[in-house]
Amino acid sequence: MTASLTSLLPSSRAAATWTIHLEKEYHKFSAAHFLIFDDGTAERLHGHNYRVAVEIDTPRTSCGMVIDFKRVKPLVTAIIDPLDERFVIPGLHPDLTCRAIGNDETEIRYGKRRYVVPTEELCVLPFLNSSSENLAEWIGTSLLDSVRSAFPAVQLSRLSVSVEETPGQQGIFTLKF
Numbered sequence: 757m758t759a760s761l762t763s764l765l766p767s768s769r770a771a772a773t774w775t776i777h778l779e780k781e782y783h784k785f786s787a788a789h790f791l792i793f794d795d796g797t798a799e800r801l802h803g804h805n806y807r808v809a810v811e812i813d814t815p816r817t818s819c820g821m822v823i824d825f826k827r828v829k830p831l832v833t834a835i836i837d838p839l840d841e842r843f844v845i846p847g848l849h850p851d852l853t854c855r856a857i858g859n860d861e862t863e864i865r866y867g868k869r870r871y872v873v874p875t876e877e878l879c880v881l882p883f884l885n886s887s888s889e890n891l892a893e894w895i896g897t898s899l900l901d902s903v904r905s906a907f908p909a910v911q912l913s914r915l916s917v918s919v920e921e922t923p924g925q926q927g928i929f930t931l932k933f
Contacts, residue, residue: 776822776828783808784805786803832899862874892927892928912931
């Protein structure tokens with residue numbers, strides 16, 4: 757005879773959760789960026805091969821599942837693919853400007869720096885800095901919208917996105933509901 761879940765829990769305050777964790781080799785993107793620090797200095801332009809992982813907690817469905825992996829993977833892919841091989845710029849930084857010059861080029865200015873890049877290779881995102889934790893937040897909030905649209909009946913408990921810029925170094929964004 758199997759024990760019931762309640763008999764296995766150490767106290768009446770304990771709670772069980774169920775999570776799916778997605779960390780696929782193809783959930784990656786390569787992008788250039790630079791960080792701007794509080795004192796106004798900035799890193800040199802450089803790039804990373806970012807890897808994205810996602811965790812989603814929900815109550816289990818009547819068939820004992822959290823959420824279908826096969827249906828979540830393409831949602832993540834659709835969000836991160838447009839970032840691949842792009843120059844990621846923080847669109848909300850007050851001292852950084854982007855302006856179109858000509859039909860297919862954009863000028864980016866920060867302090868004495870000036871970059872001119874093909875517009876199609878630029879990705880301006882709505883955050884103050886292009887850090888891995890801000891990328892994780894942007895991907896996470898985009899994924900939240902996609903999951904809610906694709907799975908309207910699913911009751912999310914937690915959604916977490918990590919963006920690893922180098923092995924062992926990642927920014928993580930978590931929403932708890």
